[in-house]
Amino acid sequence: MKQITSITCFFLFVISSFGQTITDIINEVDLNSMTTTIREFTGEQTTVVNGNTVTILNRQQGNNDLAADYLVERFQELNNIAVTDQSFNSNGRNIVGTQLGKTNPNDIYLICAHYDSVADYCADDNASGVTAILEIARILSEQCLDNTIVYALWDEEEIGLRGSNFYANLAQTNGDNILGVLNIDMMGYDGDDDDDFDIDVRQGDASSIAMGDDIVDILNTPAYGFTLNANVVNPGTSASDHSSFWNRGFPAVLVGESWENNDQTPFYHSSGDRFSTLDMPYFHQLTKVIMGYMVTKGGLVNVNNAVTVVGDTLTADQVGASYQWINCDTNSPISGQTNQSYTVTVDGNYAVEITSGNCTERSSCINVDALGVVGFEMDGLKVYPNPVSTTLNIDLTNYEDARYEIININGEVVSNGEITSETYGVNVSNMAQGVYFVKLIVDQRSNIQKFIKN
Numbered sequence: 001m002k003q004i005t006s007i008t009c010f011f012l013f014v015i016s017s018f019g020q021t022i023t024d025i026i027n028e029v030d031l032n033s034m035t036t037t038i039r040e041f042t043g044e045q046t047t048v049v050n051g052n053t054v055t056i057l058n059r060q061q062g063n064n065d066l067a068a069d070y071l072v073e074r075f076q077e078l079n080n081i082a083v084t085d086q087s088f089n090s091n092g093r094n095i096v097g098t099q100l101g102k103t104n105p106n107d108i109y110l111i112c113a114h115y116d117s118v119a120d121y122c123a124d125d126n127a128s129g130v131t132a133i134l135e136i137a138r139i140l141s142e143q144c145l146d147n148t149i150v151y152a153l154w155d156e157e158e159i160g161l162r163g164s165n166f167y168a169n170l171a172q173t174n175g176d177n178i179l180g181v182l183n184i185d186m187m188g189y190d191g192d193d194d195d196d197f198d199i200d201v202r203q204g205d206a207s208s209i210a211m212g213d214d215i216v217d218i219l220n221t222p223a224y225g226f227t228l229n230a231n232v233v234n235p236g237t238s239a240s241d242h243s244s245f246w247n248r249g250f251p252a253v254l255v256g257e258s259w260e261n262n263d264q265t266p267f268y269h270s271s272g273d274r275f276s277t278l279d280m281p282y283f284h285q286l287t288k289v290i291m292g293y294m295v296t297k298g299g300l301v302n303v304n305n306a307v308t309v310v311g312d313t314l315t316a317d318q319v320g321a322s323y324q325w326i327n328c329d330t331n332s333p334i335s336g337q338t339n340q341s342y343t344v345t346v347d348g349n350y351a352v353e354i355t356s357g358n359c360t361e362r363s364s365c366i367n368v369d370a371l372g373v374v375g376f377e378m379d380g381l382k383v384y385p386n387p388v389s390t391t392l393n394i395d396l397t398n399y400e401d402a403r404y405e406i407i408n409i410n411g412e413v414v415s416n417g418e419i420t421s422e423t424y425g426v427n428v429s430n431m432a433q434g435v436y437f438v439k440l441i442v443d444q445r446s447n448i449q450k451f452i453k454n
Helices: 002-008 022-027 031-041 065-076 123-140 162-174 206-219 242-246 280-298
Strands: 012-015 047-049 052-054 082-087 093-099 104-114 147-154 178-184 196-200 229-233 252-257 307-310 313-316 322-327 341-343 348-356 359-362 366-368 382-384 391-395 402-408 413-418 423-427 434-442 445-453
Touching (some): 022 280, 031 065, 031 280, 065 123, 093 162, 123 147, 147 280, 162 242, 178 206, 196 206, 242 252, 307 366, 402 423
Parallel strands (some): 104 178, 178 252, 196 229
Antiparallel strands (some): 012 307, 047 052, 196 252, 307 313, 313 341, 348 359, 348 366, 382 391, 391 423, 402 413, 434 445
């Protein structure tokens, strides 16, 4: 490791989990992650459930246990989520993840979508809503929140809102303090590219209308950079799971593509409703809007889970806390490594769990390679040739909002620019011979690769 230190001591990289502000949380919503989830959940590609490689082609009532098992396992992978597999009749299964609030655990915000379908695939109806919730849960589960978030995925919506009716009735009986229910049903189609979406509120219900106003406020916050347009529909439709909560006095809204403007998918309730028909940038941005609402209502607890990397030493930025360093490759704690800093002795992926008061957060996993180079994994990333004489090629599957920086051994940026194609060439012919680092930045995440200029 002496070689690593001597090479990287010029560099100071600050790696964070992008979870310290609402803006950071919103920007962590990842299009690649969502694409994989929705393709798996619609049978467009295989996945692993119960240890077996499977295809989830159909999610119709009475034939969707495989889909339900997939959802259980996805929630079980997350930190701070308690999973309930709630049977409500001989076939129906609601899959519910609960993230208890650290300050006000009895104050509940619920985000929900139905996962059953009426045909094969059914990407928009409603694998889109399910995917958004899984992505939001993935990110928020790494944060401490003041209030409780319930991530609910309903069964048998298509045959009478049975799953949500069962849950809402039980919540009313138990006196649950549900402060808001955000239901997502079909959010991936924008046929006229006008970026419109609907927020359906309940006529005469001040709490429901206030929820709609709060979502619009998130949408219109300049710092978040949204370009979508909201149609607040009043009176809103009752033809989805939010109405189960309306009927029991809970504030609720429906969010989805614009049926109000007759711009719903033409493949509704058919096997033509497939991934290829979705507008993924629209879907991505609408998920970010919903994330903004949920994290605002959840309330971030002020724990800094950023990590500073100098050479082969990782240091948690949060002071005055308890620490446990984690080997991400084995998802296990590293024995004895409970100080604020950890010096890496073996190449791999590492994170830290930080406990302050009653809050425990984990940083993102940091990759440390044989030269102490750090960064986030990016699917499909290739940097070649190495060594290079004239043109350094960067292959990046998702190059929207991507840019690069080339850094010399003294830590100076010697070249930078936007990446405008999946295979992008950078002219390095005028650079002096030596060791360089190329830093790729996509959606505020970065990956750093070493190369040698001949």
